[in-house]
Amino acid sequence: MSRAAxxxxxxxxxxxxxxxxxxxxxxxxxxxxxxxxxxxGIVTPTLCYLxxxxxxxxCRVCVVEVEKARVLAPACSRKVEPGMVVHTDSERVxxxxxxxxxxxxxxxxxxxxxxxxxxxxxxxxxxxxxxGPPAPPAKVGERDARHAGHHHAVDGSVAETVAQxxxxxxxxxxxxxxxxxxxxxxxxxxxxxxxxxxxxxVAGRGFDARIAxxxxxxxxxxxxxxxxxxxxxxxxxxxxxxSEYDLxxxxxxxxxxxxxxxxxxxxxxxxCNLDLTVQDNAIVRVDSPLEHSVTHxxxxxxxxxxxQHVQNLPD
Amino acid sequence: xxxxxxGSDPTPAERxxxxxxxxxxxVSEQANGxxxxxxxxxxxxxxxxxxxxxSLQDEIGWISEGALSYVCERLTVPPADAYGxxxxxxxxxxxxxxxxVAHVCDDIVCMKKGAEDIIATxxxxxxxxxxEEGAATWLRSPCLGQCERAPALLWQRAGSDDRSHAPxxxxxxxxxxxxxxxxxxxxxxxxxxxxxxxxxxxLLRRIxxxxxxxxxxxxxxxxxxxLRRAVRLGPEGIxxxxxxxxxxxxxxxxxxxxxxxxxxxxxxVRPHYVICNADESEPGTFKDRILMEEDPFALIEAVTxxxxxxxxxxxxxxxxxxxPLATHRLEDAIAQARARGMLGGNVMGEDFVFDIxxxxxxxxxxxxxxxxxxxxxxxFRGEPRNKPPFPTQVGxxxxxxAINNVxxxxxxxxxxxxxxxxxxGIGTKDSTGTKLFCLTGAIAKPGLYExxxxxxxxxxxxxxxxxxxxxxxxxxxxxxxxxTFIDTSDLDLPLTFEATRAASASLGSGVVHILDESSxxxxxxxxxxxxxxxxxxxxxxxCRVGTVRQEEALQRIVAGRKNASGxxxxxxxxxxxxxxxxxxxCGLGFTAGVAVKSALERGLLTxxxxxx
Numbered sequence: 001m002s003r004a005a006x007x008x009x010x011x012x013x014x015x016x017x018x019x020x021x022x023x024x025x026x027x028x029x030x031x032x033x034x035x036x037x038x039x040x041g042i043v044t045p046t047l048c049y050l051x052x053x054x055x056x057x058x059c060r061v062c063v064v065e066v067e068k069a070r071v072l073a074p075a076c077s078r079k080v081e082p083g084m085v086v087h088t089d090s091e092r093v094x095x096x097x098x099x100x101x102x103x104x105x106x107x108x109x110x111x112x113x114x115x116x117x118x119x120x121x122x123x124x125x126x127x128x129x130x131x132g133p134p135a136p137p138a139k140v141g142e143r144d145a146r147h148a149g150h151h152h153a154v155d156g157s158v159a160e161t162v163a164q165x166x167x168x169x170x171x172x173x174x175x176x177x178x179x180x181x182x183x184x185x186x187x188x189x190x191x192x193x194x195x196x197x198x199x200x201x202v203a204g205r206g207f208d209a210r211i212a213x214x215x216x217x218x219x220x221x222x223x224x225x226x227x228x229x230x231x232x233x234x235x236x237x238x239x240x241x242x243s244e245y246d247l248x249x250x251x252x253x254x255x256x257x258x259x260x261x262x263x264x265x266x267x268x269x270x271x272c273n274l275d276l277t278v279q280d281n282a283i284v285r286v287d288s289p290l291e292h293s294v295t296h297x298x299x300x301x302x303x304x305x306x307x308q309h310v311q312n313l314p315d
Numbered sequence: 316x317x318x319x320x321x322g323s324d325p326t327p328a329e330r331x332x333x334x335x336x337x338x339x340x341x342v343s344e345q346a347n348g349x350x351x352x353x354x355x356x357x358x359x360x361x362x363x364x365x366x367x368x369x370s371l372q373d374e375i376g377w378i379s380e381g382a383l384s385y386v387c388e389r390l391t392v393p394p395a396d397a398y399g400x401x402x403x404x405x406x407x408x409x410x411x412x413x414x415x416v417a418h419v420c421d422d423i424v425c426m427k428k429g430a431e432d433i434i435a436t437x438x439x440x441x442x443x444x445x446x447e448e449g450a451a452t453w454l455r456s457p458c459l460g461q462c463e464r465a466p467a468l469l470w471q472r473a474g475s476d477d478r479s480h481a482p483x484x485x486x487x488x489x490x491x492x493x494x495x496x497x498x499x500x501x502x503x504x505x506x507x508x509x510x511x512x513x514x515x516x517x518l519l520r521r522i523x524x525x526x527x528x529x530x531x532x533x534x535x536x537x538x539x540x541x542l543r544r545a546v547r548l549g550p551e552g553i554x555x556x557x558x559x560x561x562x563x564x565x566x567x568x569x570x571x572x573x574x575x576x577x578x579x580x581x582x583x584v585r586p587h588y589v590i591c592n593a594d595e596s597e598p599g600t601f602k603d604r605i606l607m608e609e610d611p612f613a614l615i616e617a618v619t620x621x622x623x624x625x626x627x628x629x630x631x632x633x634x635x636x637x638x639p640l641a642t643h644r645l646e647d648a649i650a651q652a653r654a655r656g657m658l659g660g661n662v663m664g665e666d667f668v669f670d671i672x673x674x675x676x677x678x679x680x681x682x683x684x685x686x687x688x689x690x691x692x693x694x695f696r697g698e699p700r701n702k703p704p705f706p707t708q709v710g711x712x713x714x715x716x717a718i719n720n721v722x723x724x725x726x727x728x729x730x731x732x733x734x735x736x737x738x739x740g741i742g743t744k745d746s747t748g749t750k751l752f753c754l755t756g757a758i759a760k761p762g763l764y765e766x767x768x769x770x771x772x773x774x775x776x777x778x779x780x781x782x783x784x785x786x787x788x789x790x791x792x793x794x795x796x797x798x799t800f801i802d803t804s805d806l807d808l809p810l811t812f813e814a815t816r817a818a819s820a821s822l823g824s825g826v827v828h829i830l831d832e833s834s835x836x837x838x839x840x841x842x843x844x845x846x847x848x849x850x851x852x853x854x855x856x857x858c859r860v861g862t863v864r865q866e867e868a869l870q871r872i873v874a875g876r877k878n879a880s881g882x883x884x885x886x887x888x889x890x891x892x893x894x895x896x897x898x899x900x901c902g903l904g905f906t907a908g909v910a911v912k913s914a915l916e917r918g919l920l921t922x923x924x925x926x927x
Contacts, residue, residue, distance in 0.1 A: 057701050057855075057900070058854050058855050058900075059855070059856055060856050060857055060898045060899070063897070063898045071896070071905065072897045072898050074701065079703075092897060095890070095893060096857070096898040099857065099861075099890060099891070099893075099894035100856045100894065103856055103857065103860035104856055104860065106864070107863070130878075130880050130882045130887060131864055131867065131868075131880070132867070132879040132880055133879055145410075147408075147445070148404060148405045148678070148679070149405030149456075149457065150405070150445075150454070150455065151848060154866060154867055154870060155870050155871075156866075156867040156868060156874070156876065157871075157876070157879070159864070159867060160863050160867070182853065182859070191393075198393030198395060198396055199319075199395055200395050201396045202696065202853070203399040203402040203403075204402050204403070204853070205403050205405075205679070205850075205851070205852060205853050206849060206850070206851040206852065206853045207848065207851070207853065207860065207862070207863045208853070209852075209853030209854075212399065212402075213398070214383065214384075214394035214395045214397070215383075215398060215409070217321060222319070222321075222395065223318075223319035223393065223394075
């Protein structure tokens with residue numbers, strides 16, 4: 001159920017009137033500035049926001065200018081107030097959005113973000129190269145071992161990044177934290193917002209903060225149940241099914257040759273919708289539609305990874 | 316919650332440590348047995364996570380996987396979550412560590428007072444930083460809050476209490492490593508309390524006179540008369556006095572305390588909480604430490620008044636982990652106050668309930684941010700929350716909470732002692748009362764000073780005997796690492812909230828750090844940039860990446876090296892400062908570039924050979 005749909009149901013709510021970019025808009029009490037922007041059709045860039053998860057407002061790319069406020073406000077989580085006057089395209093807003101995209105692009109591999117996000121990165125004019133050449137990637141386990149409150153000396157000749165080797169410790173999915181923008185979505189999906197498994201959390205501090213299991217244990221030793229809901233919410237391709245990862249490594253991942261087939265999972269009676277991504281007559285990835293009322297985009301290990309039996313065909 | 320724990324077991328010593336801690340916190344073995352290991356009861360222990368980790372670090376010297384796993388089992392916390400919390404704090408080690416660890420301050424004050432000599436000695440005797448083997452090791456540390464007697468060390472000792480060591484020297488450190496004998500801690504320095512004693516002291520009125528270990532002596536010096544008066548006035552009367560006093564919070568934001576307490580008192584949601592923010596970590600700041608070390612009962616009394624005025628039955632004092640003596644004094648003071656009925660079920664026979672719990676930070680500047688502090692108490696990572704909602708509505712454990720700085724709470728005692736209107740007569744119209752200043756650097760008598768608002772910087776310097784003989788002032792850092800640089804043309808600046816704001820500066824935590832001609836301002840700025848990077852919690856992009864890029868750009872400017880991309884680094888810094896101050900979640904990000912920006916504006920950092 002989308003956020004917008006939720007407001008039409010149930011309890012009668014008072015409405016709040018505010019002004020966004022000079023246009024008056026009325027939204028239910030408790031709605032966010034983002035909801036109001038959506039109602040007006042104003043496109044707001046988001047990275048850490050997802051309608052099915054609690055907003056963490058960590059990426060700050062959705063910031064807007066609220067008159068009389070000292071600092072910018074995250075549209076995704078700031079609740080509307082009567083008489084609020086909001087600017088979504090002021091110079092101040094554009095500067096912050098450009099810089100956030102720029103800071104992320106200069107430190108994280110953003111090559112697999114959606115076309116929409118790539119469009120924002122370009123349209124806000126962010127230039128990741130401004131900070132100099134990227135530093136060489138960290139060695140295996142090096143970032144995981146960094147201690148809070150300390151960092152190695154830097155001289156500014158290269159720009160620090162989160163580049164590091166891919167973590168492959170199971171047959172179902174890989175974790176490529178060189179692509180991690182630390183949006184917290186996977187942690188939320190693993191925890192209270194979906195799966196309640198709590199296999200991963202944010203560890204460390206500052207630029208060395210990272211998604212980790214306890215003591216960086218391999219997933220196979222962790223509480224992970226391989227539901228893959230973290231993959232479903234990851235906006236940058238840092239978390240990816242092994243099937244997709246392998247094809248990409250072999251240079252055989254080709255979206256032009258792919259189709260998406262919607263079906264219903266046959267493993268149990270819940271009725272989860274599945275989106276099967278198929279390439280060359282083989283399933284290469286399974287997702288569930290975000291807006292589906294049963295799954296909200298989430299699946300279990302069977303639905304997400306249990307597809308081999310349908311394609312174990314005789315040669 | 317269905318926990319999945321990996322196979323590692325705690326050692327008997329680790330298990331005993333955790334068991335003892337939990338027993339002393341009222342968590343019985345039975346209540347956590349298999350049958351009861353679920354539901355709200357089990358999850359309600361999450362707030363014990365940070366102190367449980369402390370108990371392991373204190374006793375064992377590091378937190379092993381088996382030990383963490385056992386804590387998780389007993390408190391019903393997912394191990395990944397607990398690992399995320401433990402790895403957030405600089406004072407916790409998740410790898411084996413020698414039982415004796417020297418944390419050496421190399422921050423803005425100590426760096427000029429021989430910190431590197433001490434580090435060289437330690438390196439010579441113990442090998443490189445942070446070794447996992449041997450009897451002892453050492454680590455660089457941000458400001459330890461002992462600045463008036465720099466250089467400073469903190470000795471972390473497994474199985475024994477931690478010790479501050481200031482002033483330290485290479486010889487003393489070498490001797491200590493040889494004989495293992497720790498000197499008794501030195502007293503904090505507040506020159507006005509020495510003979511001849513300054514008669515104008517208010518906040519410091521008992522410092523040096525009262526015995527900080529004796530409740531009766533505190534009462535003999537007028538202690539607990541403010542609480543008595545508070546009870547006569549009632550919560551609404553206290554709110555009136557505070558409003559009349561125009562007392563502003565001293566934590567940096569200068570918010571009227573009367574309005575804050577009133578909002579909590581009137582909040583319909585129950586229970587209410589009060590918190591004293593004693594996580595003083597701004598580099599160059601030591602005022603709260605001296606107050607707590609020398610006059611701990613006053614803080615207990617003031618927090619009790621806060622509880623009474625806001626309708627809270629429980630208060631927390633969150634003290635930074637690097638203050639062992641202040642922690643010890645407060646623990647002792649709380650125990651005495653409880654034993655004498657000044658805390659508990661019937662405070663002072665006045666028929667109200669209030670008790671205080673002391674919580675220790677573990678090496679995270681960000682936990683001085685009020686909402687980060689609340690997360691830290693609750694057993695989560697010390698990440699600031701987005702505001703609004705403000706703590707007066709949604710605070711600790713999601714309940715209305717009044718959170719105040721130590722210095723602010725000391726002022727409450729003054730307001731109640733002399734009445735709101737009289738208090739408003741002290742200082743200036745918009746900055747009432749007195750202010751504590753932490754004076755360090757090239758000054759004859761560094762230390763803690765108290766002055767009425769409105770006194771000028773020049774008067775403050777005169778009070779401290781002027782600049783060091785033969786020195787000339789190059790710049791003055793006002794407000795700490797999150798502060799601004801001013802120079803001798805500002806000596807007649809009145810030290811008030813309004814005047815500093817008008818001068819685009821800030822009093823911040825009251826840091827006044829004098830840099831003379833021999834001071835290397837570039838080095839100070841680089842240290843501040845490194846500090847901000849180390850202390851960013853990592854939650855929001857502008858601060859997490861911005862502080863890294865700021866340090867890199869500053870390094871290039873100081874070295875006179877061009878940016879390889881052909882960018883102008885001064886302009887780059889301006890862009891970074893702007894996004895950090897506009898789009899970060901909390902005050903750390905807002906102010907992370909303030910000092911750098913002000914140094915550039917003042918021309919204190921001439922970009923040598925830069926491409927500007």
